[in-house]
Amino acid sequence: xxxxxxxxxxxxxxxxxxxxxxxxxxxxxxxxxxxxxxxxxxxxxxxxxxxxxxxxxxxxxxxxxxxxxxxxxxxxxxxxxxxxxxxxxxxxxxxxxxxxxxxxxxxxxxxxxxxxxxxxxxxxxxxxxxxxxxxxxxxxxxxxxxxxxxxxxxxxxxxxxxxxxxxxxxxxxxxxxxxxxxxxxxxxxxxxxxxxxxxxxxxxxxxxxxxxxxxxxxxxxxxxxxxxxxxxxxxxxxxxxxxxxxxxxxxxxxxxxxxxxxxxxxxxxxxxxxxxxxxxxxxxxxxxxxxxxxxxxxxxxxxxxxxxxxxxxxxxxxxxxxxxxxxx
Numbered sequence: 001x002x003x004x005x006x007x008x009x010x011x012x013x014x015x016x017x018x019x020x021x022x023x024x025x026x027x028x029x030x031x032x033x034x035x036x037x038x039x040x041x042x043x044x045x046x047x048x049x050x051x052x053x054x055x056x057x058x059x060x061x062x063x064x065x066x067x068x069x070x071x072x073x074x075x076x077x078x079x080x081x082x083x084x085x086x087x088x089x090x091x092x093x094x095x096x097x098x099x100x101x102x103x104x105x106x107x108x109x110x111x112x113x114x115x116x117x118x119x120x121x122x123x124x125x126x127x128x129x130x131x132x133x134x135x136x137x138x139x140x141x142x143x144x145x146x147x148x149x150x151x152x153x154x155x156x157x158x159x160x161x162x163x164x165x166x167x168x169x170x171x172x173x174x175x176x177x178x179x180x181x182x183x184x185x186x187x188x189x190x191x192x193x194x195x196x197x198x199x200x201x202x203x204x205x206x207x208x209x210x211x212x213x214x215x216x217x218x219x220x221x222x223x224x225x226x227x228x229x230x231x232x233x234x235x236x237x238x239x240x241x242x243x244x245x246x247x248x249x250x251x252x253x254x255x256x257x258x259x260x261x262x263x264x265x266x267x268x269x270x271x272x273x274x275x276x277x278x279x280x281x282x283x284x285x286x287x288x289x290x291x292x293x294x295x296x297x298x299x300x301x302x303x304x305x306x307x308x309x310x311x312x313x314x315x316x317x318x319x320x321x322x323x324x325x326x327x328x
Contacts, residue, residue, distance in 0.1 A: 009033040010226065011072045011116075013059070013107065014079030015051070016043040018185055019122070019218060023076060024048050026219045037068050037079070061102035065110040074226050075111050075119045077104060083149050083186070093148040100152035105159040112167035118232065119169060120225045121160055122218075125177045125211075125237065125293060126150030130285060136211075136243075136292035139235050147282070157235070170232040172225040174218075177239055177293060178286075180313065181215030182320030187286065192321050195254050195261065202266035203287060206246050211239035211293040214313030217306040221298065228302045236298040242310040243292050252311065256318035 015036030044053035081099035129144035164171040254261040275284030
């Protein structure tokens with residue numbers, strides 16, 4: 001562990017989620033004592049062996065963190081209300097704010113009072129914006145959050161920075177792009193399923209560039225943010241360090257699955273029009289737009305390099321998908 005930081009007991013919120021499970025496994029393997037905060041006992045049933053399970057109920061402005069934080073050195077805050085494809089809440093912004101902003105503020109205040117040394121907050125590249133344009137996103141960009149999810153993450157960051165100034169508890173903020181890996185949920189899982197079903201995809205003419213992050217790389221970067229003295233008080237953008245177009249991504253996924261991608265040409269303008277008509281503009285934008293991330297800061301400040309390449313990450317993701325299919 002890096003000199004100057006003594007973090008032996010780690011609280012992981014959102015521990016039963018995709019990122020949380022992987023992080024808990026890595027922390028346990030590295031010799032940390034891991035306390036896994038989950039919604040209820042049912043969520044904690046399949047957690048890695050050795051993790052101490054603590055049910056905390058719903059995350060929000062009134063969550064009681066006292067038991068979960070007792071004796072904790074550092075917190076990794078993953079719990080969040082994520083993007084919802086079919087939104088049912090009549091006030092989405094308020095729903096996101098209650099969990100992601102006010103819930104984070106509540107946790108940070110309790111952590112500072114408990115004597116926690118450092119809190120690592122996994123935010124979102126959406127705080128920078130939905131589209132990077134000609135230049136890659138950096139930590140120096142003016143935040144341009146658009147969606148309720150991204151706005152709530154930005155509000156959480158602002159609350160954390162204020163609490164850090166007032167209490168002295170160290171805060172580290174990470175902004176990753178879309179996370180992929182074995183058993184990943186969400187949009188990446190849907191992409192893999194489309195490739196598996198040999199669905200023709202109308203993205204053959206798309207010439208964008210996007211950054212992604214493999215789960216193993218994200219977990220490794222979180223560990224660096226827990227351990228490294230220079231991480232204190234910093235915000236870092238993080239990715240695999242390789243940008244790729246959506247068509248090439250599909251081809252690589254297909255190749256890893258032993259298939260040939262079925263792509264046909266369709267202009268970006270037509271796809272955007274289809275998105276407006278079908279109410280899928282957000283999904284179309286993520287397929288056609290560019291979102292590039294510059295990770296020079298975390299490379300320099302924390303001497304961090306992604307341990308897995310994009311190709312390795314995609315291969316391991318596809319291999320697990322194929323293995324799961326065979327076991328059904």
